[in-house]
Amino acid sequence: MSQQSQTAKPGGLGALFTSTIGLKVLMAVTGAALVLFVVQHMFANLQIFAGREVYNEYAHFMQSLGKLLWVARLGLILIVVLHIWAAVHVARLNDEARQHRYHKPRKYQVTTPWARYMLFSGVVIFLFIVYHILHFTAGLADPAVFNHWEVLVAGHWMPTPDSFDPAAAVAAGAEIRHDAYEMFILGLQKPMVGLFYVVANIALAMHLAHACTSMFQTLGLSYGKYRPFVVLIGPAIGALLLVGNVLMPLAMMTGMVQVDTIGAVAPVSHGGH
Amino acid sequence: MSKQTMSLTLHIWRQPGPDRPGRLVPYKVTDVSPDMSFLEMLDVLNEGIIEGKIKDVGNYGPVVFDHDCREGICGMCSMVVNGEPHGPRRGTTTCQLHMRSFEDGDEIYIEPWRAKAFPIVKDLVVDRSAFDNIIAAGGFISVNTGSAPDANAIPIGKRDADEAFDYAACIGCGACVAACPNASAMLFVGAKVAHLVKMPQGQVERESRVINMVSTMDDAGFGACTNHGECSRSCPKEISLDAIMLLNREYMRATVKTRGK
Ligand code: SF4
Ligand code: FES
Numbered sequence: 005m006s007q008q009s010q011t012a013k014p015g016g017l018g019a020l021f022t023s024t025i026g027l028k029v030l031m032a033v034t035g036a037a038l039v040l041f042v043v044q045h046m047f048a049n050l051q052i053f054a055g056r057e058v059y060n061e062y063a064h065f066m067q068s069l070g071k072l073l074w075v076a077r078l079g080l081i082l083i084v085v086l087h088i089w090a091a092v093h094v095a096r097l098n099d100e101a102r103q104h105r106y107h108k109p110r111k112y113q114v115t116t117p118w119a120r121y122m123l124f125s126g127v128v129i130f131l132f133i134v135y136h137i138l139h140f141t142a143g144l145a146d147p148a149v150f151n152h153w154e155v156l157v158a159g160h161w162m163p164t165p166d167s168f169d170p171a172a173a174v175a176a177g178a179e180i181r182h183d184a185y186e187m188f189i190l191g192l193q194k195p196m197v198g199l200f201y202v203v204a205n206i207a208l209a210m211h212l213a214h215a216c217t218s219m220f221q222t223l224g225l226s227y228g229k230y231r232p233f234v235v236l237i238g239p240a241i242g243a244l245l246l247v248g249n250v251l252m253p254l255a256m257m258t259g260m261v262q263v264d265t266i267g268a269v270a271p272v273s274h275g276g277h
Numbered sequence: 278m279s280k281q282t283m284s285l286t287l288h289i290w291r292q293p294g295p296d297r298p299g300r301l302v303p304y305k306v307t308d309v310s311p312d313m314s315f316l317e318m319l320d321v322l323n324e325g326i327i328e329g330k331i332k333d334v335g336n337y338g339p340v341v342f343d344h345d346c347r348e349g350i351c352g353m354c355s356m357v358v359n360g361e362p363h364g365p366r367r368g369t370t371t372c373q374l375h376m377r378s379f380e381d382g383d384e385i386y387i388e389p390w391r392a393k394a395f396p397i398v399k400d401l402v403v404d405r406s407a408f409d410n411i412i413a414a415g416g417f418i419s420v421n422t423g424s425a426p427d428a429n430a431i432p433i434g435k436r437d438a439d440e441a442f443d444y445a446a447c448i449g450c451g452a453c454v455a456a457c458p459n460a461s462a463m464l465f466v467g468a469k470v471a472h473l474v475k476m477p478q479g480q481v482e483r484e485s486r487v488i489n490m491v492s493t494m495d496d497a498g499f500g501a502c503t504n505h506g507e508c509s510r511s512c513p514k515e516i517s518l519d520a521i522m523l524l525n526r527e528y529m530r531a532t533v534k535t536r537g538k
Contacts, residue, residue, distance in 0.1 A: 017432070017533070017536050019488075019528075019532045020532070023491055023526045024461075024463075024491070024494070024495050024499075024500070024501035024502075025463075025491055025501070025524070025525055025529075026502055026528075026532070028502065028525070029529060048384075077512075094501045094503070095501055097459075097501055098460070098503070099301050101392060101393050101394065101460035101461070101500030102391075102392060102393070102459055102460040102500060103393040104392065104393065105391065106357060106360060106391055107386070107388060108288070108357075108360045108388065109303055110357075110360045110361070110456070110458075110507075111360040112458070113510045113511070114505070114506040114507060114509075114510045115458065115505035115506060115507055119503065119504065120458065121398055122503065150523055153442065191484060218503065218504040221504050221518065221521065221522050222502075222504065222525055223525065223529075224523070224526030224529065225522075226518075226519075227522060227523075231519070259339060263517055270377065
């Protein structure tokens, strides 16, 4: 009998992908990595307020990472896929488990709207990520905004006008780099685009307000006296991201931050329009 | 205490059998003393139905509900009262809930626990065998047979003893599942796992227990915890969410320890 009680059902690391707790852990671990990413992403982008030179220097540095950048990108995509896979799996299990609802709706006492609409905020965030990559990474959503370049003139990076032809410049031996600064500001100046960024970041803040506290609980790190502190982590990170990430599109939409083109290289053709 | 009696309108879930359709049926009960327990009030209702004094639309007969100890220790009296498992009072089972928690003229909705893993047997009675299966899968310890060991032969730290005792307070009622938006049983399973892991006697089956209990829980069709906290709030024994946290911790530890075995 004691022999039998010792034979555990399939445990091991495979349980990460099959059991309810395993899926939660998978979601928490991938989620933690994504939180670290979005927080650093926000601080990196806030450099937009430091002006053209600082921002483009940073963007250039990121681009110069080459292969490493691609490792990071593919890693992030893998993490996002795992996170979504686990979330969808858990959501389906839970829907199935709670298939019978109450006629007099349950009076929820302690849960929050953030906790209850995780899937919804998650979907908004996912749609945003797809758009955001097409917008600012692939440059397919709005090529006119994406295609801005700086050119190296006497050791200084100089902005160029819209009519600048990067291919021709490179052929002529000039050194150019992507003008992420102008792309960022011009892209978010468009009201509908800016609004979408605002909405998506509200969804992100909501998602993280629950998620960041939740992951501590799931990973077994909210024991006893730490709990009152842990319950504040989610709302705190959510609020931080809300302020930082919404500030940027708002600043562009209202014209608080505008493209600074001092010293723009003006080729002859510029007078054409 | 006022001597006044109360009149209530009850909307009770009536379902003749597991696969039969059910519906909420209204009943008027009068002469309810505020000092009655909720179950005594239902006894009054059933008496009225049997004697034909209370109108029973659809002729369902007396309302079938589970109960046993009526003193808050057996965990049988499962019902969702006005959208809250075990009714509006915190840390209180339905049998310990008194009618003074309600007002004269109130409308009260009474439904069974709802969860895929708790199929309805009849009216307010659900089948909670899933909990028994989870206990059978690991809710035990190994002891030598023979004469009872000396009570203090194995010393246990005060803190561990207190915590184990708090978790042991779970009466297996299932309110946590009924309350959970995901119909998750992790507060219950967590309470059992945490109770035994705090004791030296619980160490022998430490890994197999948590793995077997969780896999039985998953097989029964309970959902996964997404940290809403409704379970702990509805729990008549006020089991802390720490139970779920410890369950997660123990499960992770056990999966790592048993890998490749
Ligand atoms: S944890 Fe609380 S609500 Fe859940 S079964 Fe135990 S006593 Fe009932
Ligand atoms: S009847 Fe035993 S706990 Fe309510």
